[in-house]
Amino acid sequence: MLNLNNIEVTYLNVIRVLHGVSLEVQEGSIVALLGANGAGKSTTLKAISGLLYAEEGEVTDGSIHWNGERIDRKSAEEIGKLGIIQALEGRRVFGHLTTEENLLVGAYYRKDRRAIKQDMAMVYDYFPRLKELHHNTAGYLSGGEQQMLVIGRAMMATPKLMMLDEPSLGLAPILVEEIYDIIKRFNTEHKTSVLLVEQNVRIALSIANYGYVMENGRIVLDGSAEFLKNNEDVKEFYMGLTAMGTKKSYREVKHYKRRKRWL
Amino acid sequence: MAELLQYLITGLAVGMVYSLIGLGFVVVWKSSGVANLALGAIVLISSWFTYGMLVQAGLPLWLGFPLVILFALVLGWVIERFALRPLIAQPILSLITVTLGLAYFIEGLVNFIWPWSVDALPRLFPTEPIRIGLAVVSQEYIWVASISLVMFGLLTLFFRYHKMGIAMRATADDQLAVQACGIPVTKIFSMSWMFACVVAAVGGILISSIGGITYGLVETGLKSFSVVILGGLDSFIGAIIAGPIIGLAESLGGGYLSPYIWAGVKDIIPFIIIIIVIIIRPYGLFGEERIERI
Numbered sequence: 001m002l003n004l005n006n007i008e009v010t011y012l013n014v015i016r017v018l019h020g021v022s023l024e025v026q027e028g029s030i031v032a033l034l035g036a037n038g039a040g041k042s043t044t045l046k047a048i049s050g051l052l053y054a055e056e057g058e059v060t061d062g063s064i065h066w067n068g069e070r071i072d073r074k075s076a077e078e079i080g081k082l083g084i085i086q087a088l089e090g091r092r093v094f095g096h097l098t099t100e101e102n103l104l105v106g107a108y109y110r111k112d113r114r115a116i117k118q119d120m121a122m123v124y125d126y127f128p129r130l131k132e133l134h135h136n137t138a139g140y141l142s143g144g145e146q147q148m149l150v151i152g153r154a155m156m157a158t159p160k161l162m163m164l165d166e167p168s169l170g171l172a173p174i175l176v177e178e179i180y181d182i183i184k185r186f187n188t189e190h191k192t193s194v195l196l197v198e199q200n201v202r203i204a205l206s207i208a209n210y211g212y213v214m215e216n217g218r219i220v221l222d223g224s225a226e227f228l229k230n231n232e233d234v235k236e237f238y239m240g241l242t243a244m245g246t247k248k249s250y251r252e253v254k255h256y257k258r259r260k261r262w263l
Numbered sequence: 264m265a266e267l268l269q270y271l272i273t274g275l276a277v278g279m280v281y282s283l284i285g286l287g288f289v290v291v292w293k294s295s296g297v298a299n300l301a302l303g304a305i306v307l308i309s310s311w312f313t314y315g316m317l318v319q320a321g322l323p324l325w326l327g328f329p330l331v332i333l334f335a336l337v338l339g340w341v342i343e344r345f346a347l348r349p350l351i352a353q354p355i356l357s358l359i360t361v362t363l364g365l366a367y368f369i370e371g372l373v374n375f376i377w378p379w380s381v382d383a384l385p386r387l388f389p390t391e392p393i394r395i396g397l398a399v400v401s402q403e404y405i406w407v408a409s410i411s412l413v414m415f416g417l418l419t420l421f422f423r424y425h426k427m428g429i430a431m432r433a434t435a436d437d438q439l440a441v442q443a444c445g446i447p448v449t450k451i452f453s454m455s456w457m458f459a460c461v462v463a464a465v466g467g468i469l470i471s472s473i474g475g476i477t478y479g480l481v482e483t484g485l486k487s488f489s490v491v492i493l494g495g496l497d498s499f500i501g502a503i504i505a506g507p508i509i510g511l512a513e514s515l516g517g518g519y520l521s522p523y524i525w526a527g528v529k530d531i532i533p534f535i536i537i538i539i540v541i542i543i544r545p546y547g548l549f550g551e552e553r554i555e556r557i
Contacts, residue, residue, distance in 0.1 A: 080445015094436040
């Protein structure tokens with residue numbers, strides 16, 4: 001469905017941040033894109049959604065295909081119309097608009113008012129908390145509520161591929177779980193593909209079918225969620241577990257680091 | 264007493280027109296962060312265009328007025344498309360400087376096409392004075408005030424309930440997030456410029472139908488700028504309320520003070536008020552608070 005073929009991304013014509021990234025999102029699947037800060041995860045999402053241009057970035061090599069159609073030269077609105085919708089990192093709600101208005105902005109392109117109303121009810125069904133707050137100014141919602149709103153806004157666009165950038169960022173663990181349950185439910189009920197960028201590897205792999213691990217602008221490892229969960233390196237470097245599967249005790253931490261095998 | 268009432272009504276009416284024009288400034292400022300210094304010039308050229316339609320071409324009002332609106336829409340579109348869009352993502356100061364250049368360009372164009380620089384529009388509203396209590400007020404002012412009020416109402420509805428209006432407000436909050444929703448921000452920018460030009464044109468017609476077309480219209484644009492500073496650059500309600508304040512200050516100050524001080528005092532009073540307000544509230548009377556959660 002979505003294919004990234006060896007793409008390179010350069011900012012301001014000089015700073016190359018992605019060095020040949022290839023990945024694939026199958027229809028109806030949840031794919032997790034994992035990695036530490038600065039690995040290039042968000043840049044990959046922006047390359048897909050066409051938002052790179054707003055930040056003076058450019059796909060300089062390789063290609064991105066969506067159902068066979070090449071989209072890496074298209075503008076953000078054309079890509080949005082194709083059904084690829086990104087929820088940005090950092091809970092970017094429209095602060096001075098109400099919850100309901102935020103959701104309406106998500107449905108900007110759609111004409112059918114009745115369907116929009118239905119989807120609004122659907123979002124409120126997924127996030128009952130938002131229904132209670134539908135007249136409140138979004139800027140004053142709590143962090144978790146804002147994250148729900150951002151995801152709800154993406155849902156309102158009836159996306160075929162929903163790209164979520166770190167939905168767990170800065171949220172309490174219980175909220176993170178709630179939000180991930182909802183993402184999973186939305187994925188199964190609407191057959192919407194989800195491309196998920198996450199640092200919280202454990203929670204991301206709990207709902208994903210497939211995962212990619214990024215480092216320094218390259219994909220260093222990929223495989224099914226099961227495979228990644230059991231991979232020694234992923235466990236060691238991203239989940240903080242030792243090879244034994246127990247929690248790492250810092251008493252026994254040695255002065256040298258375990259060598260990553262994929263490098 | 265009668266004098267006072269008269270000053271109040273003219274001040275309110277003129278002030279509301281300032282608000283109307285100011286709203287155009289606010290929309291552009293909010294959606295794209297550009298201070299539109301060409302506002303006065305746009306008021307000027309649309310008034311002259313109205314003159315061209317109604318007097319020179321001799322069209323009736325029902326035909327001429329829609330053409331003026333069309334002209335304003337095209338003007339806004341052209342300005343955004345050819346002067347500002349090439350500069351997107353450039354430092355904001357360059358964009359503001361471009362609007363300053365536009366102001367001179369438009370003023371030059373007006374001088375070129377209508378070199379006699381002063382003329383009168385045909386009367387658009389009945390002129391017989393009406394009595395309100397003791398005061399005798401020219402009906403025109405009542406008309407101007409009512410039309411401005413209707414425009415405020417329509418605009419409020421548009422920004423509250425229309426999809427485009429909501430999207431324009433969203434753009435003011437977060438451009439990148441708007442793009443992430445698949446909304447073309449360039450379309451929003453061009454809408455906001457078209458909007459600014461239309462309200463400037465309507466404001467220009469209202470003012471010049473009373474006072475005639477003069478170079479002073481540029482100053483009217485400048486006054487709207489000060490209205491917006493007083494009300495808060497990013498606040499619609501601020502612009503609507505600050506307009507009448509400036510208008511009243513002008514007409515009351517002009518009416519009562521100029522015999523004692525000097526005739527030009529009328530034009531200075533609004534700015535004195537602004538300086539005082541800005542010292543106390545730097546973001547204007549109703550400037551939007553930054554919403555920050557801690």
